[in-house]
Structure formats: C-alpha cells, structure tokens
Amino acid sequence: MNISFSPPFIDQNVIDEVVDTLESRWITSGPKVKALEAEMMELTGSKASVCVNSWTSGAIMMLKWFGIKAGDEVIIPAYSYCATALCVLHCGAKPVMVDISDDLTIDPAEIRKAINHQTKAIITVDIAGLPCDYQAINTLLKQPEIQEQFIPASEKQRALGRILLLADAAHSIGARYGGKSAALASDITIYSFHAVKNITTAEGGCICLNLPEQFNHEAEYGFLKVFALNGQNKDAYAKSRGANWKYDILYQGLKINMPDICAAIGLAQIRQYKDLLLPSRKHIALKYCHHFNAYSWFTAPALKDNSRESSYHIFPLRIKGISEEQRDQIIDQLVGLGIVVNVHFIPMPMLSYFKETGYRMEDYPNSYKQYACEISLPIYPQLSIEEVDYIIESVISTVQLHLGISPLKTTA
Numbered sequence: 001m002n003i004s005f006s007p008p009f010i011d012q013n014v015i016d017e018v019v020d021t022l023e024s025r026w027i028t029s030g031p032k033v034k035a036l037e038a039e040m041m042e043l044t045g046s047k048a049s050v051c052v053n054s055w056t057s058g059a060i061m062m063l064k065w066f067g068i069k070a071g072d073e074v075i076i077p078a079y080s081y082c083a084t085a086l087c088v089l090h091c092g093a094k095p096v097m098v099d100i101s102d103d104l105t106i107d108p109a110e111i112r113k114a115i116n117h118q119t120k121a122i123i124t125v126d127i128a129g130l131p132c133d134y135q136a137i138n139t140l141l142k143q144p145e146i147q148e149q150f151i152p153a154s155e156k157q158r159a160l161g162r163i164l165l166l167a168d169a170a171h172s173i174g175a176r177y178g179g180k181s182a183a184l185a186s187d188i189t190i191y192s193f194h195a196v197k198n199i200t201t202a203e204g205g206c207i208c209l210n211l212p213e214q215f216n217h218e219a220e221y222g223f224l225k226v227f228a229l230n231g232q233n234k235d236a237y238a239k240s241r242g243a244n245w246k247y248d249i250l251y252q253g254l255k256i257n258m259p260d261i262c263a264a265i266g267l268a269q270i271r272q273y274k275d276l277l278l279p280s281r282k283h284i285a286l287k288y289c290h291h292f293n294a295y296s297w298f299t300a301p302a303l304k305d306n307s308r309e310s311s312y313h314i315f316p317l318r319i320k321g322i323s324e325e326q327r328d329q330i331i332d333q334l335v336g337l338g339i340v341v342n343v344h345f346i347p348m349p350m351l352s353y354f355k356e357t358g359y360r361m362e363d364y365p366n367s368y369k370q371y372a373c374e375i376s377l378p379i380y381p382q383l384s385i386e387e388v389d390y391i392i393e394s395v396i397s398t399v400q401l402h403l404g405i406s407p408l409k410t411t412a
C-alpha cells in the first residue's frame, strides 16, 4: 500500500466551485471570500471573521492591530510550528516560550510564571485539534495581580485593559470548548487553511473575533479588511463596479488578502465539514484508540473530556518509554511499509534559528519528552477502511517487534 500523510480533500463539489470562480472571470478577493467568511462565522459562532492568505500573515496583522512592538513579550508554547513564534518576531517583539502539559497544550502554570510588565499577549496552540485549558487561562488573565502588571501602550491595549488571548487554531477548526465552539474561549482565534489542514484553500487563513463588548466588531472587520489590502479603502472588486476608480490609502497596511479562487476550495469543503469531513476524522481517531488501547505501550491522545472536544486534525500516537532514536527507526519502518507519517512538532528550541537566538531545549523538558515518543498517523476522510486497518496492523507489528514483544496481541 501507499498511504500519504495528509492529501487535500478535493471532490466534485470543490472542482465545481473553483470552475464556477474561473467562469465568473472574478478570481481575486470578492464574493467567494465573503461567502467563506459568512460560513466561518456560522461554524465558529464568532462575531466577525476575516479571511487572509495564511495563518502566519493573519497573526502578524492581529499582533500589529494590538500595537505589539519592540520591547513587548508574547508568551507561546515551545511545542508548536515555527509560525507561532515568527509572527511575534515580525512585530519586533520577543516570543517567550513556555513548556506544555502532558496533553500537549500550553501549561497554564508555566504561563503564570512567565508573565511580567512586558507581557502583552499569549498565543495558545490547540495542538492536534485539542483546545487548551481556556478556563484556567481566562481565570488567570482576570486575576487582579496579573491585570495590575499590564501596562497598556496602544489604543486597543487601553480598550482591552489586559493581556490579549490569541488562539493558534491552525489545527482546531470545529473543536468544542465548554459545550460551545472553542473559538469563543479566546479574544482572537486564527485558523489556517494551508493544504494539510482540516479545511484548505491551498494557502489561507481566517481571523475570528470574539472581543469583549467595548469593541465594535463591524468596525474592526472594516478596519482589518482595509489593513489586509495595503490600507486601501476600496478593493479591486469595488473598483471594478462602474466609475469607481478613485481610492485612498489610509494606513501602512499589509497585502495579505485571500483570492476568490482559493476561497472557492474552502467554501466547498466547509459546507461538508460538520456532516462529513469532521465525523470521518473522528471515526478514524476512535478506531485507532480502540485498537491501540489493548497495548501497554500506547499513550492515548486527549480527544474529548468534560470541557472540550478535539477537531481530530492530527492523531498523535505516543509510545511509552522509547527514545528519540527508536522513534525515528519506527518511522523509517512505517515509511518502508508504504505509510507516510510525521512528527508534531519538533519543539522550536531544537531548530537552528531559535537555538542560535538563545532558546535552550533543556528549559522545556516536557516538550522534548512528548516530541521524542510522538508519531503522527494519517487521519483524513479519504482513507479507506482497508487503509486504516493496514495502518493499525503495521503500527502494532512494527512497535511490538521494536520493543521485543511478540507481534501477537498481548490481551486475549
């Protein structure tokens, strides 16, 4: 068999929607982006949503929106994709990395230790699709001794009056927290529509706003749409309608708008998300757990508990007691059997750039521990039952052989 890791979901609906865009002769930002933004508000329950050309660019824009600059600190987990740190660096501020809990999400106790007068924001990462402990984090941010440390230095910082909570929801579209959409648990939630994510637009992202009531969401939406288009007050679509050529530049914006040709892909997918795409991922995750639970080397990922439910974006298989080298060997063997797997994530302090700028892996022991025994298995709607069964058999036999246990099932 030949099983890829995370191919995009492209069915006839996607193709039809893209062809419709091409035939309309309007391919950049226009009605499809608007329609995708409306779908995102519906799915996430957010008060406003702005589509952009990546998670990364959206995060840069929102940190700039909040007035983050040199001298500021933003707390992030060490265990994430590099973009979580790079967006902070692009604003001239310092990413302060902290360690994670055993469920792979940022540890609220570590956040508390890292907060000081320079802290302006926290970026939480819903790793693998599992929402962070938002109850603990929101409670922390509202504590008087934490609020007293906050020194507002921009109009938005004064309006919010506390540290901003921005969720990196690149993995967690459709995840639930406290019986509601997980997007409602933070001030700003940013999704990625990169080609490997649960919903894709090839490249893209979406910013969802759930700011407190002192913010006017319609006005913020209007501002962000202009800011995402070089600060230009009329987009090409508006200019194309009649004698509407005159425009103005209002801010030093970014050029990060999403084109309609990309939005069309995501639009066709999001319409099938709740009823087809998300349930089929969940089904595979539960099947993996059901089979692996019989083995003592298996550490089950947190998928659902009393307060939260994952979006089942990644299936992080963790094998108890193995070293990083053993993990790498198991991966080689699985690849040899035709199964492409991955590791989420190489903690940022292990990557050259972050190492050279002073981050040390020893400071994040749990991030290393989790990374060293983790293998992300294929999980996507197009996987057939035979392929899932083959992955399960291959993982069990490979791991058992590796650990020197009989490849046969250990329970009756």
Ligand SMILES: *Cc1c(COP(=O)(O)O)cnc(C)c1O
Pocket: 053, 054, 055, 056, 057, 080, 081, 083, 084, 125, 168, 170, 171, 191, 192, 193, 194, 204, 205
């Ligand atoms: C994919 C990913 C990103 C970056 O998304 P882009 O849309 O490629 O910019 C950020 N954070 C995490 C955790 C990711 O997995």
